[in-house]
Amino acid sequence: MKHFRLLLGFSLLATLLLTACGPSNNVRLLSPPPLDAAVLPAPNAPRVSVVTFADKRGDQTTLGVRRDKSAFVTGDDVAQWVSRALADELARNGLQVSYAATVAQARSGNPDYLVTGQLDEAWLREPSTTELSTGLRVNYVLANRQGRILHETLNSGQSRTGLPSGSAAENLLLETLRDLVKPMTRKIVQAIEAKK
Template sequence: MKHRALLLSCLLVLCALLAACGPSNSVRLLAVTPDKTVLPSPSAATVTVVKFDDKRPDPSSIGLRRDKSYFTTTDDAREWAGRAAANALAAQGFQVAYAGTTAEAIKGKPDYMLTGSLRDITVTEDSISSFTTTVTVKYALANSQKTLLTETLSSSQTHTGLPSSGAVENCLRQTLAEIVKSMAIKVADRTGR
């Protein structure tokens, strides 16, 4: 009987420790860096990426936990997505600049301008050891005369394993990386790169 009580109390302590190791409600948006780096040629097309808009209803909330509390971030999601797009385009060999506004981008007279908006960033805690991340981005590529390409891209990933804040943050980074890589390839195809 004493052995059983000791085992039960050890299990309760272990469960409490695992719950404490779970993801925090505050999530950092980690920078997305390209898989490879490419030095653009002097004749490479110039693209200016404009800081993305955030069309989500509550920009500070990025998902719901099982206890009905929210995953939140204090990081600038617009900057996170825009910089990720710029890095992905640079990896395709473009000469890339980044601008805070469309007016700033136009002043630089780039060959192309990429604008975008965040439509969704969601982390859903499915269980104590599983969560799903979803990111949706709408972007437009234009030259000085017209819009060349408009598309909405979405990606979701599920992570199962030991719960931690780092796992949530890395999964969000990988989800956005998948989107911007696809975006950069489509931009390169559209511009004949």
């Protein structure tokens, strides 16, 4: 009986520790590492302006649901997080990139190309103590001065199982963002190259 109580005590303690180490309800949206100063655009590289994506999610106040049915929330602007990451990734690929809050602001700089879009989904779920899943979906448009060149919807999602930690949700969201932005950048760069 003494061993049973001891085992039960350890089990309860382990459960409490796992719960305490899990992600908090407030999630920071981590950005990819800043641009390396060594990455400079070519002098004749196309000028691209990325406009802050519109947030078209049904519920813009939460990111998703925890296993206890409470909400994951963030103090960060989710659509801006996605569009800034795209601008940085385009710059890493040698383009001259500017970032604008509105289409009018972007056009005032007379860029060669304009990227606009909308964030349709951004969610984080915690199905169990040891599992997290995320998803992002954007609809974006690349246009030059003559009109639309590329229009596409892209999705990215991930799941991870492991010991809970405070940074697990933030890191998983960052990986999901990278998995969304890299193919988007590749397609934009290819479309621009095809126009040369």
